[in-house]
Amino acid sequence: xxxxxxxxxxxxxxxxxxxxxxxxxxxxxxxxxxxxxxxxxxxxxxxxxxxxxxxxxxxxxxxxxxxxxxxxxxxxxxxxxxxxxxxxxxxxxxxxxxxxxxxxxxxxxxxxxxxxxxxxxxxxxxxxxxxxxxxxxxxxxxxxxxxxxxxxxxxxxxxxxxxxxxxxxxxxxxxxxxxxxxxxxxxxxxxxxxxxxxxxxxxxxxxxxxxxxxxxxxxxxxxxxxxxxxxxxxxxxxxxxxxxxxxxxxxxxxxxxxxxxxxxxxxxxxxxxxxxxxxxxxxxxxxxxxxx
Amino acid sequence: xxxxxxxxxxxxxxxxxxxxxxxxxxxxxxxxxxxxxxxxxxxxxxxxxxxxxxxxxxxxxxxxxxxxxxxxxxxxxxxxxxxxxxxxxxxxxxxxxxxxxxxxxxxxxxxxxxxxxxxxxxxxxxxxxxxxxxxxxxxxxxxxxxxxxxxxxxxxxxxxxxxx
Ligand SMILES: Cc1cc2nc3c(=O)[nH]c(=O)nc-3n(C[C@H](O)[C@H](O)[C@H](O)COP(=O)(O)OP(=O)(O)OC[C@H]3O[C@@H](n4cnc5c(N)ncnc54)[C@H](O)[C@@H]3O)c2cc1C
Ligand code: FES
Ligand code: FES
Numbered sequence: 001x002x003x004x005x006x007x008x009x010x011x012x013x014x015x016x017x018x019x020x021x022x023x024x025x026x027x028x029x030x031x032x033x034x035x036x037x038x039x040x041x042x043x044x045x046x047x048x049x050x051x052x053x054x055x056x057x058x059x060x061x062x063x064x065x066x067x068x069x070x071x072x073x074x075x076x077x078x079x080x081x082x083x084x085x086x087x088x089x090x091x092x093x094x095x096x097x098x099x100x101x102x103x104x105x106x107x108x109x110x111x112x113x114x115x116x117x118x119x120x121x122x123x124x125x126x127x128x129x130x131x132x133x134x135x136x137x138x139x140x141x142x143x144x145x146x147x148x149x150x151x152x153x154x155x156x157x158x159x160x161x162x163x164x165x166x167x168x169x170x171x172x173x174x175x176x177x178x179x180x181x182x183x184x185x186x187x188x189x190x191x192x193x194x195x196x197x198x199x200x201x202x203x204x205x206x207x208x209x210x211x212x213x214x215x216x217x218x219x220x221x222x223x224x225x226x227x228x229x230x231x232x233x234x235x236x237x238x239x240x241x242x243x244x245x246x247x248x249x250x251x252x253x254x255x256x257x258x259x260x261x262x263x264x265x266x267x268x269x270x271x272x273x274x275x276x277x278x279x280x281x282x283x284x285x286x287x288x289x290x291x292x
Numbered sequence: 293x294x295x296x297x298x299x300x301x302x303x304x305x306x307x308x309x310x311x312x313x314x315x316x317x318x319x320x321x322x323x324x325x326x327x328x329x330x331x332x333x334x335x336x337x338x339x340x341x342x343x344x345x346x347x348x349x350x351x352x353x354x355x356x357x358x359x360x361x362x363x364x365x366x367x368x369x370x371x372x373x374x375x376x377x378x379x380x381x382x383x384x385x386x387x388x389x390x391x392x393x394x395x396x397x398x399x400x401x402x403x404x405x406x407x408x409x410x411x412x413x414x415x416x417x418x419x420x421x422x423x424x425x426x427x428x429x430x431x432x433x434x435x436x437x438x439x440x441x442x443x444x445x446x447x448x449x450x451x452x453x454x455x456x
Binding site for chain 1: 293309310311312313316329332333334335337340346347348349352353354356357400418419421422423
Protein backbone atom coordinates (compact mmCIF):
# COMPACT_ATOMS: atom_id res chain seq x y z
CA UNK A 1 0.00 0.00 0.00
CA UNK A 2 2.00 2.90 -1.34
CA UNK A 3 1.34 6.53 -0.51
CA UNK A 4 3.35 9.51 -1.71
CA UNK A 5 6.04 11.02 0.56
CA UNK A 6 4.85 14.08 2.51
CA UNK A 7 4.33 17.39 0.73
CA UNK A 8 2.34 20.58 1.11
CA UNK A 9 -0.73 21.21 -1.01
CA UNK A 10 -2.24 24.38 -2.40
CA UNK A 11 -4.93 25.12 -4.96
CA UNK A 12 -4.30 27.67 -7.68
CA UNK A 13 -7.20 29.94 -8.59
CA UNK A 14 -5.90 31.32 -11.90
CA UNK A 15 -2.96 30.98 -14.28
CA UNK A 16 -1.35 34.06 -12.72
CA UNK A 17 -1.84 32.61 -9.25
CA UNK A 18 -0.39 29.23 -10.31
CA UNK A 19 2.73 30.98 -11.64
CA UNK A 20 3.02 32.96 -8.41
CA UNK A 21 2.73 29.78 -6.35
CA UNK A 22 5.35 28.02 -8.49
CA UNK A 23 7.71 30.91 -7.94
CA UNK A 24 6.99 31.17 -4.23
CA UNK A 25 7.45 27.46 -3.51
CA UNK A 26 10.65 27.00 -5.46
CA UNK A 27 12.18 24.29 -7.61
CA UNK A 28 10.57 21.31 -5.82
CA UNK A 29 7.03 22.50 -6.47
CA UNK A 30 5.01 20.58 -9.06
CA UNK A 31 1.73 21.26 -10.76
CA UNK A 32 -0.93 18.53 -10.59
CA UNK A 33 -3.64 18.20 -13.24
CA UNK A 34 -5.31 14.78 -13.53
CA UNK A 35 -2.58 13.31 -11.34
CA UNK A 36 -2.68 10.04 -13.27
CA UNK A 37 0.99 10.16 -14.16
CA UNK A 38 2.30 12.22 -11.25
CA UNK A 39 0.63 10.35 -8.36
CA UNK A 40 1.75 6.88 -9.53
CA UNK A 41 5.28 8.30 -9.83
CA UNK A 42 5.04 9.83 -6.36
CA UNK A 43 3.90 6.51 -4.90
CA UNK A 44 7.02 4.91 -6.38
CA UNK A 45 9.21 7.86 -5.20
CA UNK A 46 10.14 8.50 -8.82
CA UNK A 47 8.87 12.01 -8.09
CA UNK A 48 9.13 13.64 -4.69
CA UNK A 49 7.85 17.21 -4.83
CA UNK A 50 7.74 19.40 -1.70
CA UNK A 51 4.71 21.30 -2.90
CA UNK A 52 1.77 20.22 -5.03
CA UNK A 53 -0.03 23.02 -6.82
CA UNK A 54 -3.47 21.83 -7.88
CA UNK A 55 -4.64 23.55 -11.08
CA UNK A 56 -7.98 21.72 -11.38
CA UNK A 57 -9.96 24.81 -10.33
CA UNK A 58 -8.37 27.08 -12.95
CA UNK A 59 -11.36 27.59 -15.23
CA UNK A 60 -9.39 29.50 -17.88
CA UNK A 61 -7.44 26.28 -18.63
CA UNK A 62 -10.64 24.45 -19.38
CA UNK A 63 -11.91 25.81 -22.71
CA UNK A 64 -12.29 24.36 -26.18
CA UNK A 65 -12.72 27.04 -28.85
CA UNK A 66 -12.98 26.72 -32.61
CA UNK A 67 -11.33 29.63 -34.42
CA UNK A 68 -11.47 29.90 -38.22
CA UNK A 69 -7.88 28.69 -38.59
CA UNK A 70 -7.25 26.68 -35.45
CA UNK A 71 -8.79 24.71 -32.63
CA UNK A 72 -7.71 25.85 -29.18
CA UNK A 73 -7.77 23.26 -26.45
CA UNK A 74 -7.20 24.26 -22.82
CA UNK A 75 -4.48 22.31 -21.02
CA UNK A 76 -6.95 20.98 -18.45
CA UNK A 77 -9.22 19.37 -21.06
CA UNK A 78 -9.71 15.74 -20.01
CA UNK A 79 -9.19 12.79 -22.34
CA UNK A 80 -12.91 12.00 -21.99
CA UNK A 81 -13.86 15.52 -23.08
CA UNK A 82 -11.70 15.29 -26.20
CA UNK A 83 -13.35 11.98 -27.02
CA UNK A 84 -16.85 13.41 -26.47
CA UNK A 85 -16.25 16.49 -28.61
CA UNK A 86 -17.83 16.42 -32.08
CA UNK A 87 -15.71 19.30 -33.31
CA UNK A 88 -12.52 17.48 -32.32
CA UNK A 89 -13.66 14.33 -34.14
CA UNK A 90 -14.67 16.25 -37.25
CA UNK A 91 -11.50 18.33 -37.58
CA UNK A 92 -8.96 15.87 -36.20
CA UNK A 93 -10.16 12.26 -36.32
CA UNK A 94 -6.64 11.19 -35.24
CA UNK A 95 -7.40 12.60 -31.77
CA UNK A 96 -10.47 10.41 -31.43
CA UNK A 97 -8.58 7.36 -32.75
CA UNK A 98 -5.92 7.92 -30.07
CA UNK A 99 -8.29 8.78 -27.25
CA UNK A 100 -10.27 5.56 -27.73
CA UNK A 101 -7.12 3.60 -26.84
CA UNK A 102 -5.52 5.86 -24.21
CA UNK A 103 -5.75 4.08 -20.88
CA UNK A 104 -9.34 3.16 -19.92
CA UNK A 105 -12.54 5.20 -19.58
CA UNK A 106 -12.06 5.82 -15.85
CA UNK A 107 -8.50 7.12 -16.28
CA UNK A 108 -9.74 9.20 -19.21
CA UNK A 109 -12.18 10.98 -16.88
CA UNK A 110 -9.21 12.55 -15.09
CA UNK A 111 -6.11 12.61 -17.33
CA UNK A 112 -5.60 15.85 -19.23
CA UNK A 113 -3.96 16.84 -22.50
CA UNK A 114 -1.66 19.29 -20.69
CA UNK A 115 -0.57 16.61 -18.24
CA UNK A 116 0.05 14.16 -21.07
CA UNK A 117 2.28 16.59 -22.94
CA UNK A 118 3.93 17.71 -19.70
CA UNK A 119 4.73 14.12 -18.79
CA UNK A 120 6.17 13.38 -22.27
CA UNK A 121 6.39 9.64 -21.63
CA UNK A 122 7.88 7.94 -24.72
CA UNK A 123 4.81 5.70 -24.89
CA UNK A 124 2.40 8.58 -24.43
CA UNK A 125 -0.01 8.87 -27.35
CA UNK A 126 -0.96 12.56 -27.48
CA UNK A 127 2.63 13.72 -28.02
CA UNK A 128 2.67 11.77 -31.29
CA UNK A 129 -0.75 13.15 -32.19
CA UNK A 130 0.41 16.72 -31.51
CA UNK A 131 3.59 16.13 -33.55
CA UNK A 132 1.54 14.85 -36.47
CA UNK A 133 -0.92 17.76 -36.36
CA UNK A 134 1.84 20.41 -35.98
CA UNK A 135 0.24 21.58 -32.75
CA UNK A 136 1.52 24.72 -31.09
CA UNK A 137 1.83 24.85 -27.33
CA UNK A 138 1.10 27.97 -25.31
CA UNK A 139 3.35 28.30 -22.28
CA UNK A 140 2.74 30.89 -19.57
CA UNK A 141 5.71 32.09 -17.56
CA UNK A 142 6.20 34.95 -15.10
CA UNK A 143 7.53 37.10 -17.97
CA UNK A 144 4.49 36.50 -20.20
CA UNK A 145 3.26 33.97 -22.70
CA UNK A 146 5.00 32.26 -25.62
CA UNK A 147 3.80 29.91 -28.32
CA UNK A 148 6.10 27.00 -29.11
CA UNK A 149 5.97 24.59 -32.07
CA UNK A 150 5.78 20.92 -31.13
CA UNK A 151 9.21 20.43 -32.71
CA UNK A 152 10.67 22.81 -30.11
CA UNK A 153 8.34 21.80 -27.27
CA UNK A 154 9.05 18.09 -27.20
CA UNK A 155 12.74 17.69 -26.40
CA UNK A 156 12.85 13.98 -25.67
CA UNK A 157 11.62 11.41 -23.16
CA UNK A 158 10.17 13.22 -20.10
CA UNK A 159 11.63 16.51 -21.32
CA UNK A 160 9.81 19.50 -22.72
CA UNK A 161 10.30 23.22 -23.29
CA UNK A 162 7.95 23.94 -20.37
CA UNK A 163 10.22 24.76 -17.44
CA UNK A 164 9.38 23.80 -13.87
CA UNK A 165 8.20 27.35 -13.02
CA UNK A 166 5.99 27.58 -16.13
CA UNK A 167 2.56 26.34 -17.12
CA UNK A 168 1.19 24.81 -20.31
CA UNK A 169 -2.06 26.71 -20.85
CA UNK A 170 -3.31 25.76 -24.29
CA UNK A 171 -2.71 23.50 -27.26
CA UNK A 172 -3.50 24.98 -30.68
CA UNK A 173 -4.23 22.73 -33.64
CA UNK A 174 -4.01 24.44 -37.05
CA UNK A 175 -7.02 23.78 -39.30
CA UNK A 176 -6.06 23.29 -42.96
CA UNK A 177 -8.20 22.29 -45.93
CA UNK A 178 -8.39 18.80 -47.51
CA UNK A 179 -6.93 17.16 -44.41
CA UNK A 180 -7.20 13.59 -43.17
CA UNK A 181 -5.57 11.98 -40.15
CA UNK A 182 -5.52 8.66 -38.30
CA UNK A 183 -3.87 6.80 -35.40
CA UNK A 184 -3.51 3.12 -34.66
CA UNK A 185 -2.01 1.40 -31.67
CA UNK A 186 -1.21 -2.18 -30.77
CA UNK A 187 -1.56 -2.90 -27.05
CA UNK A 188 -1.20 -6.09 -25.04
CA UNK A 189 -4.60 -5.63 -23.47
CA UNK A 190 -7.26 -2.96 -23.26
CA UNK A 191 -6.04 0.12 -21.41
CA UNK A 192 -2.34 -0.66 -21.63
CA UNK A 193 0.40 1.56 -22.97
CA UNK A 194 1.38 1.04 -26.59
CA UNK A 195 3.54 -1.86 -27.74
CA UNK A 196 3.79 0.42 -30.75
CA UNK A 197 1.58 3.00 -32.43
CA UNK A 198 1.64 5.21 -35.50
CA UNK A 199 -0.17 8.36 -36.52
CA UNK A 200 -0.33 10.20 -39.81
CA UNK A 201 -1.86 13.30 -41.34
CA UNK A 202 -2.20 14.12 -45.03
CA UNK A 203 -3.08 17.47 -46.56
CA UNK A 204 -4.10 17.07 -50.20
CA UNK A 205 -3.61 19.50 -53.06
CA UNK A 206 -6.54 20.32 -55.33
CA UNK A 207 -5.05 18.16 -58.09
CA UNK A 208 -5.16 15.07 -55.84
CA UNK A 209 -1.46 14.95 -55.02
CA UNK A 210 -0.16 15.10 -51.46
CA UNK A 211 0.54 18.73 -50.51
CA UNK A 212 1.92 17.94 -47.07
CA UNK A 213 2.24 14.94 -44.78
CA UNK A 214 3.46 13.97 -41.32
CA UNK A 215 4.06 10.56 -39.78
CA UNK A 216 4.66 9.99 -36.07
CA UNK A 217 5.53 6.88 -34.08
CA UNK A 218 4.84 6.07 -30.42
CA UNK A 219 6.99 3.83 -28.17
CA UNK A 220 9.28 3.13 -31.11
CA UNK A 221 12.36 5.11 -30.11
CA UNK A 222 11.84 7.99 -32.52
CA UNK A 223 11.48 11.47 -31.06
CA UNK A 224 9.57 13.82 -33.32
CA UNK A 225 8.05 12.97 -36.70
CA UNK A 226 9.51 10.54 -39.26
CA UNK A 227 10.55 13.33 -41.61
CA UNK A 228 12.14 11.29 -44.41
CA UNK A 229 9.20 8.91 -44.55
CA UNK A 230 6.74 11.78 -44.94
CA UNK A 231 8.94 13.54 -47.51
CA UNK A 232 8.54 10.78 -50.12
CA UNK A 233 4.79 11.42 -50.13
CA UNK A 234 4.88 15.13 -50.87
CA UNK A 235 3.99 16.11 -54.43
CA UNK A 236 3.05 12.51 -55.28
CA UNK A 237 -0.24 10.88 -56.16
CA UNK A 238 -1.16 8.47 -53.33
CA UNK A 239 -0.91 4.75 -54.06
CA UNK A 240 -0.43 1.58 -52.07
CA UNK A 241 3.15 1.31 -53.28
CA UNK A 242 3.90 4.87 -52.25
CA UNK A 243 2.43 4.29 -48.76
CA UNK A 244 4.42 1.05 -48.43
CA UNK A 245 7.60 2.92 -49.30
CA UNK A 246 6.87 5.59 -46.66
CA UNK A 247 5.98 2.88 -44.15
CA UNK A 248 9.31 1.12 -44.69
CA UNK A 249 11.15 4.41 -44.23
CA UNK A 250 9.25 5.07 -40.99
CA UNK A 251 10.23 1.60 -39.73
CA UNK A 252 13.84 2.29 -40.71
CA UNK A 253 13.75 5.55 -38.74
CA UNK A 254 12.45 3.79 -35.61
CA UNK A 255 14.78 2.33 -33.01
CA UNK A 256 12.61 0.23 -30.71
CA UNK A 257 14.04 -1.55 -27.71
CA UNK A 258 13.18 -5.03 -26.52
CA UNK A 259 11.09 -5.08 -23.34
CA UNK A 260 8.19 -6.99 -21.83
CA UNK A 261 5.98 -5.63 -24.61
CA UNK A 262 7.93 -7.36 -27.37
CA UNK A 263 11.17 -7.87 -29.31
CA UNK A 264 12.75 -5.37 -31.67
CA UNK A 265 11.88 -7.07 -34.97
CA UNK A 266 8.21 -7.36 -33.99
CA UNK A 267 8.04 -3.69 -33.03
CA UNK A 268 9.77 -2.64 -36.24
CA UNK A 269 7.30 -4.74 -38.20
CA UNK A 270 4.50 -2.91 -36.37
CA UNK A 271 6.07 0.46 -37.24
CA UNK A 272 5.77 -0.32 -40.95
CA UNK A 273 2.39 -2.03 -40.82
CA UNK A 274 0.72 0.60 -38.63
CA UNK A 275 2.16 3.45 -40.71
CA UNK A 276 0.80 1.85 -43.88
CA UNK A 277 -2.65 1.51 -42.30
CA UNK A 278 -2.87 5.03 -40.91
CA UNK A 279 -1.77 6.55 -44.22
CA UNK A 280 -4.58 4.66 -45.96
CA UNK A 281 -7.12 5.77 -43.42
CA UNK A 282 -5.90 9.38 -43.44
CA UNK A 283 -6.26 9.46 -47.24
CA UNK A 284 -9.73 8.04 -47.03
CA UNK A 285 -10.72 10.68 -44.51
CA UNK A 286 -9.21 13.51 -46.56
CA UNK A 287 -11.33 12.33 -49.49
CA UNK A 288 -14.49 11.88 -47.42
CA UNK A 289 -14.44 14.45 -44.63
CA UNK A 290 -16.93 14.00 -41.82
CA UNK A 291 -19.84 16.39 -42.31
CA UNK A 292 -20.05 19.29 -39.90
CA UNK B 293 -5.13 20.04 6.59
CA UNK B 294 -8.93 20.17 6.90
CA UNK B 295 -10.59 18.35 4.01
CA UNK B 296 -14.32 18.82 3.57
CA UNK B 297 -16.35 16.98 0.96
CA UNK B 298 -19.81 15.55 0.55
CA UNK B 299 -19.85 11.78 0.82
CA UNK B 300 -23.09 9.97 0.04
CA UNK B 301 -25.04 13.17 0.58
CA UNK B 302 -23.49 14.12 3.92
CA UNK B 303 -20.87 16.81 4.34
CA UNK B 304 -17.83 15.51 6.21
CA UNK B 305 -14.62 17.17 7.40
CA UNK B 306 -11.48 15.38 8.51
CA UNK B 307 -8.00 16.58 9.35
CA UNK B 308 -5.63 14.64 7.09
CA UNK B 309 -2.17 14.93 5.59
CA UNK B 310 -2.11 16.33 2.04
CA UNK B 311 -0.62 13.05 0.79
CA UNK B 312 -3.65 11.02 1.85
CA UNK B 313 -5.36 9.47 -1.16
CA UNK B 314 -9.12 9.60 -1.53
CA UNK B 315 -9.31 5.83 -1.04
CA UNK B 316 -7.62 6.18 2.37
CA UNK B 317 -9.79 9.09 3.35
CA UNK B 318 -12.88 7.00 2.65
CA UNK B 319 -11.64 3.77 4.21
CA UNK B 320 -9.60 5.02 7.15
CA UNK B 321 -10.85 8.48 8.06
CA UNK B 322 -14.52 7.73 7.38
CA UNK B 323 -14.55 3.96 7.94
CA UNK B 324 -16.28 3.37 4.60
CA UNK B 325 -14.51 0.14 3.74
CA UNK B 326 -16.79 -0.72 0.82
CA UNK B 327 -14.30 1.08 -1.42
CA UNK B 328 -11.51 -1.41 -2.01
CA UNK B 329 -7.82 -1.08 -2.75
CA UNK B 330 -6.16 -3.53 -5.08
CA UNK B 331 -3.00 -2.15 -6.64
CA UNK B 332 -0.40 0.60 -6.54
CA UNK B 333 -0.36 1.21 -10.28
CA UNK B 334 -3.84 2.66 -10.99
CA UNK B 335 -4.65 -0.40 -13.07
CA UNK B 336 -7.22 -2.51 -11.25
CA UNK B 337 -10.17 -0.17 -10.72
CA UNK B 338 -11.41 -1.82 -7.55
CA UNK B 339 -11.18 1.62 -5.88
CA UNK B 340 -13.61 3.34 -8.26
CA UNK B 341 -16.04 5.80 -6.68
CA UNK B 342 -18.13 8.54 -8.28
CA UNK B 343 -16.87 12.09 -7.97
CA UNK B 344 -19.54 14.53 -9.12
CA UNK B 345 -21.21 11.56 -10.80
CA UNK B 346 -18.16 10.41 -12.81
CA UNK B 347 -16.21 7.21 -12.10
CA UNK B 348 -12.75 8.00 -10.71
CA UNK B 349 -9.97 5.76 -9.38
CA UNK B 350 -9.86 6.91 -5.76
CA UNK B 351 -6.29 5.62 -5.35
CA UNK B 352 -5.13 8.14 -7.95
CA UNK B 353 -6.66 11.27 -6.51
CA UNK B 354 -5.66 13.09 -3.36
CA UNK B 355 -8.36 13.56 -0.75
CA UNK B 356 -7.30 17.23 -0.82
CA UNK B 357 -8.09 17.41 -4.56
CA UNK B 358 -11.59 16.12 -3.81
CA UNK B 359 -12.39 18.81 -1.24
CA UNK B 360 -15.58 20.63 -2.21
CA UNK B 361 -16.77 17.79 -4.44
CA UNK B 362 -19.50 15.15 -4.12
CA UNK B 363 -18.45 11.56 -3.69
CA UNK B 364 -20.66 8.49 -3.97
CA UNK B 365 -19.40 5.17 -2.64
CA UNK B 366 -21.08 1.78 -2.66
CA UNK B 367 -22.47 2.58 0.79
CA UNK B 368 -24.46 5.41 -0.82
CA UNK B 369 -26.02 3.43 -3.65
CA UNK B 370 -29.14 2.16 -1.93
CA UNK B 371 -31.93 4.62 -1.23
CA UNK B 372 -32.61 3.86 2.40
CA UNK B 373 -33.67 0.23 2.42
CA UNK B 374 -34.25 0.13 -1.35
CA UNK B 375 -31.41 -1.20 -3.44
CA UNK B 376 -30.21 0.54 -6.56
CA UNK B 377 -31.32 -1.45 -9.63
CA UNK B 378 -27.65 -2.07 -10.34
CA UNK B 379 -27.21 -3.71 -6.94
CA UNK B 380 -30.30 -5.77 -7.52
CA UNK B 381 -29.04 -6.74 -10.97
CA UNK B 382 -25.83 -8.06 -9.43
CA UNK B 383 -27.97 -10.24 -7.13
CA UNK B 384 -30.30 -11.45 -9.86
CA UNK B 385 -27.56 -12.29 -12.36
CA UNK B 386 -24.84 -13.47 -9.95
CA UNK B 387 -22.65 -10.51 -10.81
CA UNK B 388 -20.22 -11.26 -8.02
CA UNK B 389 -18.13 -14.14 -6.80
CA UNK B 390 -15.61 -12.95 -4.19
CA UNK B 391 -17.02 -9.42 -4.37
CA UNK B 392 -13.71 -7.60 -4.41
CA UNK B 393 -14.27 -5.76 -7.68
CA UNK B 394 -18.01 -5.38 -7.12
CA UNK B 395 -18.31 -1.90 -5.54
CA UNK B 396 -16.24 -0.34 -8.32
CA UNK B 397 -18.06 -2.28 -11.02
CA UNK B 398 -21.46 -1.24 -9.66
CA UNK B 399 -20.54 2.44 -9.44
CA UNK B 400 -19.22 2.48 -12.99
CA UNK B 401 -22.42 0.76 -14.09
CA UNK B 402 -24.51 3.35 -12.25
CA UNK B 403 -22.67 6.22 -14.00
CA UNK B 404 -23.04 4.47 -17.37
CA UNK B 405 -26.79 4.01 -16.94
CA UNK B 406 -27.23 7.62 -15.81
CA UNK B 407 -25.65 8.73 -19.08
CA UNK B 408 -26.96 5.96 -21.33
CA UNK B 409 -30.01 4.14 -19.92
CA UNK B 410 -30.00 1.47 -22.63
CA UNK B 411 -26.37 0.59 -23.36
CA UNK B 412 -25.34 -2.04 -25.90
CA UNK B 413 -23.27 -4.95 -24.60
CA UNK B 414 -20.15 -3.40 -26.18
CA UNK B 415 -20.77 -0.15 -24.36
CA UNK B 416 -21.03 -1.96 -21.03
CA UNK B 417 -17.81 -3.86 -21.70
CA UNK B 418 -16.05 -0.64 -22.70
CA UNK B 419 -17.29 1.18 -19.58
CA UNK B 420 -15.86 -1.45 -17.22
CA UNK B 421 -12.68 -2.03 -19.23
CA UNK B 422 -10.55 -0.19 -16.66
CA UNK B 423 -11.60 -2.58 -13.91
CA UNK B 424 -10.34 -6.07 -13.28
CA UNK B 425 -12.46 -8.89 -11.89
CA UNK B 426 -10.00 -11.33 -10.36
CA UNK B 427 -12.67 -14.00 -10.45
CA UNK B 428 -13.03 -13.26 -14.20
CA UNK B 429 -16.80 -13.09 -13.89
CA UNK B 430 -17.24 -10.54 -16.66
CA UNK B 431 -20.09 -12.32 -18.42
CA UNK B 432 -22.30 -12.17 -15.35
CA UNK B 433 -21.24 -8.60 -14.56
CA UNK B 434 -22.38 -7.56 -18.05
CA UNK B 435 -25.65 -9.44 -17.58
CA UNK B 436 -26.16 -7.73 -14.20
CA UNK B 437 -25.85 -4.32 -15.81
CA UNK B 438 -28.23 -5.39 -18.56
CA UNK B 439 -30.70 -6.51 -15.89
CA UNK B 440 -30.47 -3.07 -14.27
CA UNK B 441 -30.99 -1.36 -17.64
CA UNK B 442 -34.10 -3.45 -18.20
CA UNK B 443 -35.43 -2.67 -14.69
CA UNK B 444 -34.71 1.04 -14.25
CA UNK B 445 -37.01 1.33 -11.29
CA UNK B 446 -36.38 -2.02 -9.69
CA UNK B 447 -39.31 -3.35 -7.77
CA UNK B 448 -37.77 -2.20 -4.55
CA UNK B 449 -36.01 -5.13 -3.05
CA UNK B 450 -35.25 -4.01 0.43
CA UNK B 451 -31.85 -4.40 1.93
CA UNK B 452 -33.31 -6.60 4.65
CA UNK B 453 -34.38 -9.14 2.02
CA UNK B 454 -30.82 -9.46 0.75
CA UNK B 455 -29.52 -12.87 1.74
CA UNK B 456 -26.73 -12.47 4.24
C1 LIG C 1 -3.53 2.89 -15.77
C2 LIG C 1 -3.07 3.99 -16.67
C3 LIG C 1 -2.93 3.75 -18.04
C4 LIG C 1 -2.52 4.76 -18.90
N1 LIG C 1 -2.42 4.49 -20.24
C5 LIG C 1 -2.03 5.47 -21.08
C6 LIG C 1 -1.93 5.22 -22.48
O1 LIG C 1 -2.21 4.14 -22.97
N2 LIG C 1 -1.52 6.24 -23.28
C7 LIG C 1 -1.23 7.47 -22.78
O2 LIG C 1 -0.89 8.35 -23.56
N3 LIG C 1 -1.34 7.75 -21.48
C8 LIG C 1 -1.73 6.76 -20.62
N4 LIG C 1 -1.82 7.04 -19.28
C9 LIG C 1 -1.45 8.37 -18.78
C10 LIG C 1 -2.65 9.27 -18.75
O3 LIG C 1 -2.96 9.65 -20.07
C11 LIG C 1 -2.32 10.49 -17.89
O4 LIG C 1 -3.52 11.04 -17.55
C12 LIG C 1 -1.45 11.54 -18.55
O5 LIG C 1 -0.21 11.05 -18.95
C13 LIG C 1 -1.10 12.67 -17.60
O6 LIG C 1 -2.15 13.54 -17.49
P1 LIG C 1 -2.56 14.09 -16.07
O7 LIG C 1 -3.47 15.22 -16.32
O8 LIG C 1 -3.02 12.98 -15.24
O9 LIG C 1 -1.15 14.68 -15.57
P2 LIG C 1 -0.52 14.78 -14.12
O10 LIG C 1 -0.21 13.43 -13.60
O11 LIG C 1 -1.31 15.68 -13.28
O12 LIG C 1 0.84 15.52 -14.51
C14 LIG C 1 1.84 14.88 -15.28
C15 LIG C 1 3.05 15.82 -15.38
O13 LIG C 1 2.74 16.97 -16.14
C16 LIG C 1 2.86 18.15 -15.36
N5 LIG C 1 1.73 19.00 -15.74
C17 LIG C 1 0.40 18.70 -15.68
N6 LIG C 1 -0.33 19.72 -16.19
C18 LIG C 1 0.54 20.68 -16.55
C19 LIG C 1 0.40 21.98 -17.13
N7 LIG C 1 -0.80 22.49 -17.46
N8 LIG C 1 1.52 22.71 -17.35
C20 LIG C 1 2.74 22.21 -17.06
N9 LIG C 1 2.94 20.99 -16.52
C21 LIG C 1 1.85 20.23 -16.27
C22 LIG C 1 2.86 17.70 -13.91
O14 LIG C 1 3.59 18.59 -13.10
C23 LIG C 1 3.53 16.34 -14.03
O15 LIG C 1 4.91 16.50 -14.09
C24 LIG C 1 -2.23 6.04 -18.39
C25 LIG C 1 -2.35 6.30 -17.02
C26 LIG C 1 -2.77 5.30 -16.16
C27 LIG C 1 -2.90 5.60 -14.71
S1 FES D 1 -6.54 0.39 -6.30
FE1 FES D 1 -6.06 -0.44 -8.26
S2 FES D 1 -6.72 1.19 -9.56
FE2 FES D 1 -7.06 2.01 -7.60
S1 FES E 1 -15.99 -11.00 -8.07
FE1 FES E 1 -14.01 -11.49 -7.37
S2 FES E 1 -12.89 -9.89 -8.23
FE2 FES E 1 -14.73 -9.70 -9.26
